[in-house]
Amino acid sequence: MQKKVKAVALVSSGLDSMLAVKIIKNQGIDVYGLSLTFRFDSVRHRKRANKINELEKELGIPVRLIDKSEKFLEIVKYPKHGYGSEMNPCIDCRIQMLQIAEEYMKETGADFIVTGEVVGQRPMSQQKPTIYHIDKVTGLRGLIVRPLSAKLLPETIPEQKGWINSEELFDFHGRSRKDQLELAKKFGLKGFEPPAGGCSLTTPDFSRRLSELFSNREKENIRVQDLELLLYGRHFWPYKHLNIVVGRDENDNIALESLKIKGALAFMPADDISGPFAIAVGVKNNDDIKTAASLVARYTNRYKGKSLRVEFFGLENGIIEVEPADEKNVKAWRI
């Protein structure tokens, strides 16, 4: 009996990767979805985890969700191909995704990899020379099928061997989504998300905080949690050793509390006064405790300008009464 051809597809809830799956699946190939996330892209990370079942239903394929945070952190710290316009190591990230897909390909006995990439859609990783380079570096040349732009790219092994029909692949190019939307209509695809741009690393706010973290702390000592912390609150670096994060609203407060950063001290107004939750990483002495507490006082609106009793807990517990941080310092410390 002839062996059934199988493929591993990198998928998200975005339209392009969903279309790529449909195109290949419609050619009778067994497709195994692979969805990769990382915890410091929190909104997407959570959304992705919650949407796997919907995605499986919509595409009619199994989808494996893998958290690549630890592996990804290494290339965020040391990107061989550098960063994009912000701290986004897109080329190394794509290489890593394909390497993980290759491992899954071996595990499932699949014959090739499918991605929803569109030539010219993204400035860093989806230009033709970069695509060729990525295929070469991963050693997967000929084994990565990009159904949306396949007609603009060299023929792949699955096309040469007749596993898939080249005539049923496409020549989409650039940032316009018109062609994709038409195809989605044809396939009856509904559950896709609007284009979200890049991940957290492509945003100026996150990148500014990340580069400050890199300049203040040895990279070897930076963990995934430290990058998760960059997603929330107002960030302050009063000294090279001290990072204080103050929640801006209820969502921030809940998120900061749930992170449980190792070795950090947590701060909040004492005496049941409502105000921000804050985290201080790198506290060395009482002055650092006072500095963190003064920022909590500064952002406790009802007590603006007045001294406040602030509770702290973690490796040390106590209550300290402080004046709100001076506006000049707040400005100078804020990142």
Ligand code: SF4
């Ligand atoms: S935008 Fe973020 S997730 Fe996407 S390739 Fe670039 S670094 Fe990776």
